Amino acid sequence: MSAGSERPEGAIEAPAAAPAHWAHRHLLDVDALTRPDIELVMRTADEMHDVLERPIPKVPALRGLGVTILFYEASTRTRVSFEVAAKNLSADVVNIAAASSSVSKGESLVDTVRTVEALGADMLVIRHSVSGAPYLAAEIFSGSVLNGGDGWHAHPSQALLDLYTLRSRLPGGLLEGRKVVILGDVLHSRVARSNVWTLTAMGADLWICGPSTLLRGFEAWAARGAAGRRFTVTSDAGAALQDADAVMALRIQKERMASGLLPSLREYAARYGLTNERLRAARPDAIVMHPGPMNEGVEIAADVAAGPRSMVTDQVHNGVAVRMALLYLLAGTRRTEAGA
Amino acid sequence: MTGRRIMTAEDIRRATIRISHEIVEKHAGTGGLALVGIQRRGVPLARRLAASIRDNEGVDIPVGALDITFYRDDLSLVAQQPIVKGTDIAFDLNGKTIVLVDDVLYTGRTIRAAMDALIDYGRPQAIRLAVLVDRGHRELPIRADHVGKNVPTSREEVVKVTLEEVDGDDAVEIERRPGLAAVGGTAA
Numbered sequence: 001m002s003a004g005s006e007r008p009e010g011a012i013e014a015p016a017a018a019p020a021h022w023a024h025r026h027l028l029d030v031d032a033l034t035r036p037d038i039e040l041v042m043r044t045a046d047e048m049h050d051v052l053e054r055p056i057p058k059v060p061a062l063r064g065l066g067v068t069i070l071f072y073e074a075s076t077r078t079r080v081s082f083e084v085a086a087k088n089l090s091a092d093v094v095n096i097a098a099a100s101s102s103v104s105k106g107e108s109l110v111d112t113v114r115t116v117e118a119l120g121a122d123m124l125v126i127r128h129s130v131s132g133a134p135y136l137a138a139e140i141f142s143g144s145v146l147n148g149g150d151g152w153h154a155h156p157s158q159a160l161l162d163l164y165t166l167r168s169r170l171p172g173g174l175l176e177g178r179k180v181v182i183l184g185d186v187l188h189s190r191v192a193r194s195n196v197w198t199l200t201a202m203g204a205d206l207w208i209c210g211p212s213t214l215l216r217g218f219e220a221w222a223a224r225g226a227a228g229r230r231f232t233v234t235s236d237a238g239a240a241l242q243d244a245d246a247v248m249a250l251r252i253q254k255e256r257m258a259s260g261l262l263p264s265l266r267e268y269a270a271r272y273g274l275t276n277e278r279l280r281a282a283r284p285d286a287i288v289m290h291p292g293p294m295n296e297g298v299e300i301a302a303d304v305a306a307g308p309r310s311m312v313t314d315q316v317h318n319g320v321a322v323r324m325a326l327l328y329l330l331a332g333t334r335r336t337e338a339g340a
Numbered sequence: 341m342t343g344r345r346i347m348t349a350e351d352i353r354r355a356t357i358r359i360s361h362e363i364v365e366k367h368a369g370t371g372g373l374a375l376v377g378i379q380r381r382g383v384p385l386a387r388r389l390a391a392s393i394r395d396n397e398g399v400d401i402p403v404g405a406l407d408i409t410f411y412r413d414d415l416s417l418v419a420q421q422p423i424v425k426g427t428d429i430a431f432d433l434n435g436k437t438i439v440l441v442d443d444v445l446y447t448g449r450t451i452r453a454a455m456d457a458l459i460d461y462g463r464p465q466a467i468r469l470a471v472l473v474d475r476g477h478r479e480l481p482i483r484a485d486h487v488g489k490n491v492p493t494s495r496e497e498v499v500k501v502t503l504e505e506v507d508g509d510d511a512v513e514i515e516r517r518p519g520l521a522a523v524g525g526t527a528a
Contacts, residue, residue, distance in 0.1 A: 022421060040423075047407070047424040056460055059410035089410075328410075332421025 022329040026138045026145045029154035030197045038163070038198060042173070044325035045164050045318070051088065052321055062089035062331055068121035070096045070112065071148065072128045077292055077316055078148050078158070082125045085323035094121065113137045123330060126150075131190075144330040152190055158291055159194035161322040163202065165315050166246055169287050176203040181240045183274060184250030184299045187214040187261070191291045192250060196221070200229035208233045209240035210250075210272060213261045237272050244282040248289040249274045249300040265298050275301040279309070287311050343500060343515030346491055352472065352503075352510045355488030356385070359470050360392035362486045363439055372465065374402040374433060378442040378454050379425040382406075384505035385472060386441040404429035406440075411453035427457070434462040439486075443501040445471040448482035473512055475499050 022040060024032060033041075051057055067086040071079050079095070086093045098112065109128070116124060122143045126134045131151030138145040149155040166180065167173035180199055186192040186208055196218075199206045208218050212235045222231045234240050241247065252268060262268050274288065288300070288309045296302040305312060347355070367373050370393065377386030383405045390403045405428045412422070440454055455467055470486035475493040493499060493514060500513045 021423075044424055047426060050427060051410070054460060055462075059460070060456070061410040329421055 022332060025330070025333045026134075026147075027156050027326055027330060028134050028138060028145065028147045030156045030159050030194050030201075031154075033198075033201075035201055038160070038201060041160055041322065041325050041329065042164055042167060044329060045160075045322045048088075048321040048324035048328070049318070051324070052317070058088050058090060060090045061328055062086065062091040065091045065122045065331060066094065066120045067091045067123045067125065067327065068094045068096065068116045068119075069125045069148070070098060070116060071126070072098045072109075072133070073149065075127060075148070077319065078127065078155075081316070081319045082146075082148060082157075082323050082327075085320050086123075086327055088320070088324055089327055091123075091327070094119070109133055109136060110140055113141050117141055117143070123327065144333065146326060146330065149190055152188055152193070154194045155190040155291075156194050157319070157323055157326060158191050159198045160326070161315060161319040162191075162195055162248065162289060162291070163198045164318045164322050165289060165311050166199075166204075166287075168314070168318070169311065170245070174203075175199065178204050178245040179207065179243060180204045181207045181209055181244045181247045182250065183209045183237065183240065183247055183272060185214045185252050186210055186218055186250060187216055188253045189250050195248070196231065200231055203228075203230075205230045206232070207240045207244070209235065209237055211235060211262060211268065237278065238281060241278055241281045244286050246287045246289065247274060247279070247282060248291070249294075250291065251293060252295055252298050254295075265295075269298050273297075273299060273301060274304050276304055276307070279304065289315055291315070343498075343513035345511060345513050347473070347489060347512035349504075349510035352488070352512065355472060356388050357392050359486045359488060360389045360396065363389065363468075363470065364393060364397060366468070366485065367437055370397050370399045370401055372436050373439070374404065374431060374436045375439050375441055376404040376406050376429065376433075376454075376458065378440060378450060379405060379407045379409075379427075381501055381503050381506055382440070382442040384503050385443060385470075386439075387505075389439075389441060389470065402431040402436075404431065404433075406454055406457055408450060408453040408457050411457045413449060413453065429461055432462060433458070433464050435465050437466045437468065438464040439468045439470050441470050443472050443503070444499050445469070445474045445482075445484050445487075446477055446499075448478045448480035451482050452480050472501060473499055 051059055069079055069082055083093050083095060124137060124141050124143060125146045125148045126137050127148035128150050131153035133150050134145055134147040147154055147156055166175060170178060182192050182195060196206065215233055219233045222233045252265060286309060288304055289311045290300055294300055294305055296305055364370055375386040375390055377383035386403050390401055394400055407425045407427045409422050409424045438458060442450060451469060458467060468485040471484045472488040474484055474487045474490050477495060496517050497514050498517050500515060502509055502511050504510050
C-alpha cells in the first residue's frame, strides 16, 4: 500500500495533505496530473492488482457502463489490456478496429465519435496516429476520453504502468533520486514524452539517451527544465547507464523512421543496443523495462529481454491493474458531471 | 457539531465483550470461526472482538479486512469515486463461519455489498453479522445476529461512531444531518 501522506517537497506544487479526490474527466496526457493524482492512481492500482490475484478477477464496479475502444492504429497489448481491464470491472466493452482509412482524418474522427456516443458509450479509449486526436474527441464526446496513444505526443496509461512497475521494485516504492534511463528512439516516442512527466514529477533522476538525431527537442526540454525536476539528455550510453537503477529501452520505430536519422539498425544496435555487457555499468539490481513490441537484437538483446532483470511481462500484467484504476477513477467524474 | 452521546467508551467496551461472548456461544466454540471487518471502522471493531475472544477462550481466530467499494450499488449516486481502502483476507474462508463486523447497520446496503464481495473470495459455511449500533431504516431484508445497541433514529439524523484506532477516541453520537456533508465517516 503506497502511503498517501508523507510527500516530500516535489517538483509539482501539491496542496499539503491533499485528500486526493480524482477531478479529471478525461485522461489525455499525464501533464495535467498532480503528484497526489498520480499517487491516487498508484494506490487504486494496488487494489486492482489484488483483484487480479483472486480466483475470479472481476468486480462489479462499472456494471452498466459502456466502454468503447476505438483504435486507428495497430496495437495488441494496449487494446487487449484496456479490454481486459474494462471487462474485469464488469463494463460492457465494444471494440472498433478502425484500420486507418483514406478518409480525411478530422471529419471521420468527429463522425465516428458522435456515432459511438449515440450507440451508448460512456467512456472512449482512443488511439490515433495524429497527435492531439484524443483532444478533439474529448471536445465532442460527452463522457470520458482516455488517450490510448496519439502520434508522437502522449501515452498516459503506459507511463503510469511503467511508473507502477518501477515502484513495485524500488524500496518503499520511492523514485526519489533513483536513476532511470530511457534509451532509444525518444524522438518518435509518445511513451518517452509521457514518461518524462511522470518520472520527473515523482523525483526520479531521469536520463534520456540515444543518437543525437533521435533526441531532437529533448535537449531544449531538459534545458528549459522545471523547478525540482532532474532531467539529463545525452548521446553517451556509457554515461547514461552508469549506476542506473532502471533502464527502459524503446523500440526503434522503423515505420516512423524517415531516412537519414540512423545510418543503419546494425550500427544502432552496436552503439545503443541494451546488452548484458552494457548493463554491467548499471547497479547490480537494476531492472530492465520495454513498452513493447520489442525488436530483439536491435534496441534490446534477446537474453536481456528474457533475463532475470527483465520486467517486460510484469509491465503487461501491471498494465491491466493500472488501466482498471484509470477506468474506475474516470467513471466517477463522468457521473459527477452528469448526475450532480 | 456536538451531538447527543449515546455510547461512551465504557459502553463500547462492554458491548464489545458481550458480543464476543455471544459470537462464541452462537457458534458453540471457536473452531472454523473467523471475523471480517468492513472498512473502515468495522476493522478495528473486529480486532477488538478477536482480542476479547482470545481473553475469554485463549484462542486466536483469524481476522480480515474487507473493502466493499467496488460492490456498492450507489456508485452512480455518489459525487466522487470513493477511495479504495483495501481488502486483506489472509485466510481461506471456504467452509468457515464468517462474522462480518461493522460499526453501524442502517439501510443494509453495505452488508449486501459485503456479502457479494466476501463470496468472491470463497464459499463460507455461514455468514453472520455483528454491529455496534443498529439504527433501523432497513431497505433490504437483512438483520444483525449481534447488536451492541439498538438506537431508534430518524433519517435526518447521523450516527457518528468514533474509535480510538481511527479517530483518537471511543464514542457514539447522534447529530442532525448537516446539509449534505458528513459523508464517508459514518457508514450507511
